[in-house]
Amino acid sequence: MFETGIQLYEIYMVAGMALVTFGIRYIMFPLSGRLRFPELFERGLRYVPPVVLTAIIVPSVLMPTGETLNLKLNNPYLIGAITACAVGGLFKNLLLTIVVSMAVFLGAQWAFAMGW
Amino acid sequence: MPVNHSRQKRGIAISPKNNSPVSLFFEGAKDTFPLIVGAIPFGIIFGTLAATAGLSFGATMGMSLFVFAGASQFVCVSLVTAGVAWPMIVLTTFVVNLRHMLYGATMVFFYKNLNPLWKMVLAFGLTDETFAVAVSRYSKNDGVPGKHYYNLGSMVFMYGNWNLCTFIGLTAGKAFPGISQWGLDFAMPATFIGIVIPYLVSKPMWASVITAGTVSILAGGLPHKLGLMMAALAGVAAGVICEKVFSEKKERI
Structure with a gap:
């Protein structure tokens, strides 16, 4: 089904993606020694994890x-x-949240496919 | 003083070896386990989709080995299928992964005493999942040193799992040709909801998350996932502004 030989454009593509991604993740470390972040910026960083994940979840x-x-x-x-949301809010258990909601999701999907 | 002394002693007695690099490493891996459960269907679907999109075995494994960023790898597969040229794919990767710059900015403070090699290794592994797990451990003010081993443990398990699942998708995926239509992609929102909920303990946090969710829908039509960045920035701004409003109210009282 898949090609075993890697093509030249793929090498450029993967190398480019790898460089860009690592660059994004690393750049702040060498930069931080040279520039001082304003206090407001550092306060804003605390909101980053939930905010980014929500912006992925909702759409x-x-x-x-x-x-x-x-x-x-x-x-x-x-x-x-x-x-x-319900399981997570009630039990505050990540694994339980994932497993139960996946099961409900697959069940609902199956039910709708069956024409309920 | 004696009270302090006994408390210190009790602390040591409760966790005699909990602060060693090895136990911190496995603690990080253990705390990442639920996220790994959510990532398994993703890696397998990625491997399957990449193979059907016509990407070679080497390029697909290379992506999981060297790029290690799930969302952009999926976008890449869909762009390859659409016949988009590789420089445009690299540019799109940049935009899709831009949020990780905020992760790096957050970790600057926690990694400040590490040497450059440690910083590079941990920066390479700053996925959504490991970032979320590591930042909550770092933020716990318990004075435990060597939390970078915890971070490393989370990263190594995510990395190993991601590559193993990509490999399984590439090889065994052929046995389940319709797997990408099974709707296993719900694993990602399910995992992320589970991560977000513990953050929702203050009004500014609620405000920032609700704003981000609303903007992500309003700006959803923008090309190259730019809506994601807009939603993130709007959410952070809402949180900071809300925080300021509440602290001013408190001062007046």
Whole structure:
């Protein structure tokens, strides 16, 4: 099914992606010695993890096809996400949140596919 | 003084070897386990999709080995399928992964006493998952030294799992040709929801997350995932502003 021989353009592509990604992740360390971040910037950094993840979660749940907003309950992604929020909020257990919401999501998807 | 002394002693007695590099490494790996469960379907689907998109075995494994950034690897596969030229794919990778610069900025403070090699190794592994796990351990003010071993443990397990799953997707994926249509992609939002919930303990945090979610939908039509960066910046701004408003209110009272 797949090509075994790597092509030249692929080498450029993977090398470019690797350099760009590492550069993004590393650049702040050598830079930080030279410039001083304002206090406001450092305060803002505390919001980075939840904010970035939310900006990934919300479109993938509410616009699963990538184009139209689906806020109806025939959207298995929405049902799964509501489950994840409920389980996560109640039990504060990450593994439980993932496993239960995945199960509910797959169940809902299966049910809709069966024409419920 | 005697009280302090006994408390110190008790602390040592409770965790006699918990601060050794090896146990910190495995603690980091253990805390990353739930995230690994969420990442498994992703790696397998990536390997399967890459193979069907016509990427070679070497390029697919090379991506997981050297790029190690799931979201941009998926975007790359879809661009290869669409026949986009490699410089444009590299540029798109830059935009999709730009959020990791904020991760680096956050870790500058925690890595400040590490040597450049450690910084490079840990920076290479700053995925969404390892960042989330490591930053919460670093933020715990328990005075434990050597938390970079914890970070390394999380990173090594994520990395090993990601590459193993890519390999499984590439090889065994052929047995399940429809796997990318199974909807296993819900594993990512499920994992991320589980990470976000513990952060939601203050009004500014709620404000920042609600703002980010709203903007991510409003700006969702922008090309090259620029909406993600806009949503992130708007969310951070909302959090900081909200924090300021509340602290001013408190001062007036």
